[in-house]
Amino acid sequence: MKLSRLLLCIIIIMVFLCTGCYDIRELESIAIVTGIAVDSTQHPNMIKFSVQIAKAEAIAGKGGGEKGGGSGQNSPVMMMDATAYDLEDALHSLRHDNSRELFLHHNQVVIFGKALAKQGIGSYLDALLRGHESRLEVPFVVADGDAKEILETELELEKISAVGIQRMIRHKAEISKLFGTNMLLFAAKMMENTASSVAPIIKVMDEEKTKRLSLTGLAVFKDDKMVGELNEPQSRGFAWLMGKIKASTITIDTKKGKAELEIISSSSKIKPNFNDGQKLDIKAEIEGFFDITELRGYENIEMEELLDLLVRMTKQEIQKLIMSCFKTCQNLNTDIFSFGEYIRRHHPNQWEKLRPRWDDIFPAINLSLEIDVTIEDTGKISLPPNLKGEKA
Amino acid sequence: MKTQKASITPLQFMFSITCFLRSSSLLSSFFAPISKTDSWLVVLIASVVCLPFLWAFIMLMKAFPGKNLIEINDAVFGRIAGKIISAIYLWFFLTLTSLNLRDLGGFVGKSIMLKTPQIVIITVFILLCAWAVSLGLDIVTRYSVVFVILSSIILVVTIAATSNHMRLSNFLPILRQPMKNIIQSTNIVSTIPFGELVIFLMIMPQVNIKPKKLGRYFLPGFFLGAFLITLVVARDIAILGNTITIFAQPSFETLRMVSFFEVLTHMEILFAILLIILFFFKISLLFYVSMLAMSYLFRLDSYKPLILPSAAIIVVYSLIIFKSKTKHLEVGRETAPFMWFIFEFLLPLLTLIIAYIRKLPQKEKDARSKEAASA
Amino acid sequence: MYTFLNKKLRYMLRQKEDEAQKKQPDNEEKLITGNLTADLELIREMMGTSSDIKVHEFKYGENSSQKGALLFIDGLVNNDVVTQSILKPLILSKSLNNYQAGEMKNTLDIVKQTVIYSGDIVERHTIGELIEGCLSGDTVFLSEGFDKALVISSKGWDKREVSEPQTEPVVRGPREGFTENFRTNTALIRRRIKSPHLRMDHLTIGKKTDTNVCVVYLEGVANPDIVDTVKVRLKTISTDSIIDSGYIEQYIEDHPYSIFQTIGYSEKPDVIASRILEGRIAVVVDGTPFVLTMPMLFVESFQTAEDYYIKPYFASMTRLMRFFAFFLTVSAPAIFVALTTYHQEFIPTTLLLTIAAAREGTPFPAFLEALIMVFAFEILREAGLRLPRPVGQAISIVGALVMGEAAVSAGIVGAPMVITIAITAVAGFVVPDQNDAASILRLILLFLASVLGAYGLVLGFLGILIHLASLKSFGVPYNSSLAFLKNMQDSYIRMPLWTMTKRPESIAKGDIQRKQYNTPPSSEIVNNAGSMEDN
Structure with missing residues (x-):
């Protein structure tokens, strides 16, 4: 008994020793990729794949500082790129051409160049979803121009620009969830067949000496190809129509004065009307709640009257935003609002009829809006201070 | 037989059933692509569909208290036929063990140990299970309650943490899939995790429980398990929506979305750990049942000498059983549900009917009461 | 093969041991002869010439006619007791004066009954017993002409005071700790459980050290099977020395190959008392402040005395x-x-x-x-x-x-x-x-x-x-309360004391109920007499 036990123990220990640490990967042997940029090249079938790699020592600060001496050249990140026929290819060539193993798990952002986005990004997306190392919640953006250039732009506040871009998108998404997209959401939209996706557009702003990054509007995709853009007001209209806007302001400019209203919350309800399956009318009930944050002008006006005016103007403003966005999309024939998906989910029977002709139906949808605006709070003061005297 | 002595408490028995079912939640990749966003309903439907069969299990357990499946087969079908059926069951148990081991190997290989060869992952794991099995049933089932509570806590926490990614509209439209898909999916769910409860017929004699009260522990355990699976599937659908169909491990992808305070973001390792633990429970239990069946079939005093050789067989079996992961998925979706149906539902029903015709339980009871009287 | 060899080897060793044992007991069994010089000679021969063994020969009785000797070990006895309660009364006592030299047959009885001031005197007949008494701190009184001797309790060695234990300090709770002294320790337990059912069964273990060991348990609460198991295991210990309770622990634990401790210990009487009240069995060992308790659960390592003294x-x-x-x-x-x-x-x-x-x-x-x-x-x-x-x-x-x-x-x-x-x-x-x-x-x-x-x-x-x-x-089962088997009210969390109506079921047997109801203390309970007056 004892001997056999001893033997068993030895065998088990041997088994563990033979496991061989296949997956071992010491920290100093990996290159932590923080950003990925994919661009098209001159050659129609080739892409330029660039990665941003964080240099840990330089980021942690003191280590790099001491060793660097005074040579100002220790940038916290480095860029690498490769040109290849597809993503996997490019990754492989980068892997084999490097003293360290590329480590993609901590990738913060994926940037596609505008030109490539127009050619279609489906196959690259598939590679990114399929690979074990990529993460679904990674935001992705379309560069207004060259994607690599975006990654190379240094940010003032962030050591790693990819982290900064990710934070910018997250910050922007506080206004509306729709302003940020990630791999999962994008893929989910693509799988809806009729729906079109949007992705934020990022742009380098040249300002005198420094470069700055800015998110300007949304890129609109039809299937996996970028077909158009929504500018900033239009994207707000998009958010209004979906009822997913908050933490942003709306400016009312009239002859009597100027008002700044903060959006507290919003909601929307969509009511499709099927006219015997020939034409589709959609009625959207939109509700918005506001706080007044700033009033300028508006002299000799009663409070009720002022509120009335503001509500009316706000409605107009929202209407304008939404319609501008909706028209653009109808022209592009891109259902970014997932109207089709909404009908599929809630009116599956009608959907069967509409589906084959959706591409014809969508541009002809008659959208009617019913906007309800409530001003909840006027802040700590009611009327602007310059009116106070007259009133009293 | 010596190996029968160990006894488990009713509570452990109940939670063993729950834990056994819960550990099958990885199998959602078998049926999710078929029934898509209705998968959560499919689990509920399957749990109702299974009830008559579970009733058959319970009736068998009640009719032959103190006897396990092999002994019941002997008693009902006679010596030779019984032995043959038992031998087929033994093959079934061994296959289940191997399949689950393979699932585990595949999962670990896909999620946390990418470059480690399957054989290493599997061998190390089966050695651990063998150790637990050699120590007896109560060691295997000891932690069922802990595991269930642990997995439930993780489930609740992940639901809370991913709630901002959830879209309830992902569930819509309800039941618009073709009927065929729903039925196929229901079949998969009811045979693969639910029907496997047939193994509990093997360990019945070691449960410290009065036959009358069996249902009172069996069914709540079953419903709790089914409920947990439903929750898991529903969570995955609410988050992934229709993309659930394209992922090999929906839960793993779901947990990738978890983030606490934007710092603790990569929570899928929790899921991996939990799943390994649950797999440990399931494989050990299946392994134990196989060993018990083997020792009864060959009339051995103890199954202990069989453990290591069987472990070796199981490892090899699970490595060669399918050529590839795609083949595995295909069989899991198309062949297994029908094969398993025989072992899990038809044979027990048949046993029950024959036993009823031969009025076997009655005789058994008489004999027992006589024994009791003479004692 | 290996097993066989092992068995054979053990058998041979056992045989040798037995033979050795058979040879030993010649001197120990010898009776006291009554010839004082011869007896003392024999004792000296057995105990050697250690400097701490004191043999005091003297004369007492009427006209100091009787020869006697006191035998004790310096350092183990309380010198005050020896001189004031034994020697002084013997020499000065008048009760012996009335007897003639010839009537001295029952002198020893008289000495025992009326002369020596001590509550613990026994008569012994063999030399071995005398030496044993002497070694454990008693004083032996031999007298010329008697084939028996008196062993008078006079233990009084220097010992550590009862002080706060080093290993288990508490913020709130008793600060007493066990000492190295056997009797002090049993007394500390006894003082906390004033129940007639508290049993202290005594054993001595170790052929050379003759260590006092005491099995303490509460009859009717402790599981009698476990009590018997403990006693049997203690009795089967065959070693020549027990220095610390750690020795005992290693000789009687269930899983000698495990790295986990399966026997608990504590230095605090309050901890030991509460464990005894839960139905556990304590083993007090002479010469160490660490008292063992068994059976032990894994969760015990995570419980401290203070857990129960605070909210x-x-x-x-x-x-x-x-x-x-x-x-x-x-x-x-x-x-x-x-x-x-x-x-x-x-x-x-x-x-x-x-x-x-x-x-x-x-x-x-x-x-x-x-x-x-x-x-x-x-x-x-x-x-x-x-x-x-x-x-x-x-x-x-x-x-x-x-x-x-x-x-x-x-x-x-x-x-x-x-x-x-x-x-x-x-x-x-x-x-x-x-x-x-x-x-x-x-x-x-x-x-x-x-x-x-x-x-x-x-x-x-x-x-x-x-x-x-x-x-x-x-x-x-060692981890029973962690695996949700039993007694969950005192495992991962500690429930309020009033909810713990039962003793741990896996340990205690018999009188399982600690108290009747698990009702919380209530502000409704007031002095009834007072409220009556108001009415």
Whole structure:
């Protein structure tokens, strides 16, 4: 008994020793990729794949500082790129051409160049979803121009620009969830067949000496190809129509004065009307709640009257935003609002009829809006201070 | 037989059933692509569909208290036929063990140990299970309650943490899939995790429980398990929506979305750990049942000498059983549900009917009461 | 083959032992002859010429006609007792005066009954018994012409005062601790449980040391089967020496190969008393302040006396914290190694960059680094423990601060690793009972983590769980209350005392009910007499 036990123990220990640490990967042997940029090249079938790699020592600060001496050249990140026929290819060539193993798990952002986005990004997306190392919640953006250039732009506040871009998108998404997209959401939209996706557009702003990054509007995709853009007001209209806007302001400019209203919350309800399956009318009930944050002008006006005016103007403003966005999309024939998906989910029977002709139906949808605006709070003061005297 | 002595408490028995079912939640990749966003309903439907069969299990357990499946087969079908059926069951148990081991190997290989060869992952794991099995049933089932509570806590926490990614509209439209898909999916769910409860017929004699009260522990355990699976599937659908169909491990992808305070973001390792633990429970239990069946079939005093050789067989079996992961998925979706149906539902029903015709339980009871009287 | 040889070998050894035993008992069995000089000679021959053995020959009785001798061991006896209560009355007593030399037959009885001031006098007939009494601190009185002797209790060696135990200090609760003195210890227990059912069954173990051992339990509460098991196991101990209760523990535990302790111990009488009241059996061993209790549950290591003296909320919180600390101390280095060498994807990005920066340029792989640090810590701990206290502190400062800091700034080890080891070390002291086991488990898990990453770590934990489940302490499953089998009200959390109506069912048997109802104390309960008056 004892001997056999001893033997068993030895065998088990041997088994563990033979496991061989296949997956071992010491920290100093990996290159932590923080950003990925994919661009098209001159050659129609080739892409330029660039990665941003964080240099840990330089980021942690003191280590790099001491060793660097005074040579100002220790940038916290480095860029690498490769040109290849597809993503996997490019990754492989980068892997084999490097003293360290590329480590993609901590990738913060994926940037596609505008030109490539127009050619279609489906196959690259598939590679990114399929690979074990990529993460679904990674935001992705379309560069207004060259994607690599975006990654190379240094940010003032962030050591790693990819982290900064990710934070910018997250910050922007506080206004509306729709302003940020990630791999999962994008893929989910693509799988809806009729729906079109949007992705934020990022742009380098040249300002005198420094470069700055800015998110300007949304890129609109039809299937996996970028077909158009929504500018900033239009994207707000998009958010209004979906009822997913908050933490942003709306400016009312009239002859009597100027008002700044903060959006507290919003909601929307969509009511499709099927006219015997020939034409589709959609009625959207939109509700918005506001706080007044700033009033300028508006002299000799009663409070009720002022509120009335503001509500009316706000409605107009929202209407304008939404319609501008909706028209653009109808022209592009891109259902970014997932109207089709909404009908599929809630009116599956009608959907069967509409589906084959959706591409014809969508541009002809008659959208009617019913906007309800409530001003909840006027802040700590009611009327602007310059009116106070007259009133009293 | 010596190996029968160990006894488990009713509570452990109940939670063993729950834990056994819960550990099958990885199998959602078998049926999710078929029934898509209705998968959560499919689990509920399957749990109702299974009830008559579970009733058959319970009736068998009640009719032959103190006897396990092999002994019941002997008693009902006679010596030779019984032995043959038992031998087929033994093959079934061994296959289940191997399949689950393979699932585990595949999962670990896909999620946390990418470059480690399957054989290493599997061998190390089966050695651990063998150790637990050699120590007896109560060691295997000891932690069922802990595991269930642990997995439930993780489930609740992940639901809370991913709630901002959830879209309830992902569930819509309800039941618009073709009927065929729903039925196929229901079949998969009811045979693969639910029907496997047939193994509990093997360990019945070691449960410290009065036959009358069996249902009172069996069914709540079953419903709790089914409920947990439903929750898991529903969570995955609410988050992934229709993309659930394209992922090999929906839960793993779901947990990738978890983030606490934007710092603790990569929570899928929790899921991996939990799943390994649950797999440990399931494989050990299946392994134990196989060993018990083997020792009864060959009339051995103890199954202990069989453990290591069987472990070796199981490892090899699970490595060669399918050529590839795609083949595995295909069989899991198309062949297994029908094969398993025989072992899990038809044979027990048949046993029950024959036993009823031969009025076997009655005789058994008489004999027992006589024994009791003479004692 | 091997088994057979082993058995054969053991059998041969046993035979030899038996033979040796047969030869021994010649002198011990010898009776007292009555010839004082001869008897004393025999005793001297047996005990040698040790300087601490005092033989005082004197004369007493009428006209000092009778020859007598006192035999005792200097240092073991209370000199006051010997001179004032034995020698002085013997020499001065008048009650012996009335007897003639010829009527001296019952002198010894008279001495016993009327002369010596002592409550504990026994008559002995063999030399062996005299020596035994003498060695345990009694005084032997031999008298010319009698074939028996008196053994008078006069124990009184220097002993440590009852003081606060070093190992289990409390903020709130009794500060008494056991001492090395056997009787003091049993008395400390007896003082807390004033029940006639408290049993103290006495045994002596060890052929050479003859150590007093006492099995203490509450009859009707302790499971009689377990009591018998304990006694049988104690009786089968065949060794020549028992120096500390640790010896006993190792001779009677269920799983000698396990790294976990399956027998509890404590230095505090209140802890022992409460365990006895739960139905456990205590074993008090002479010469050590550590009293053993059995059966032991794993959860006992996480309970402290103070848990029960403070309110349940904080007690529960600290209880959970202790579990977490145990988890940390066992697995922190392993988790660190697994995460940094296998699963970097699970480390938050910013943290990963920090760790990577610290690892940059360190020469050893993470596993080796962890191993070095773990061993360095164990060495420091051992050094701090063994050295005299003031020096020990200096060592820890040099070791922890100077060496750690120097190693980090020289780039030999990374700072995150030092932090991990520091957490491990501190967390280890939270559960002192399992510290030894934790040190070994830590190494095993570290090894597994370095070989198989998180997978190995999970398997390691499962292995520990299996091992824990297989352990039994005197028939009681070791981890029963952790696996939700029984007695959950006092395991992960401590429920209020008033809810604990029953003693732990897995341990106690018989009088299981502690109190009748689990009603909380209520503000409704007031002095009834007062309210009556109001009415």
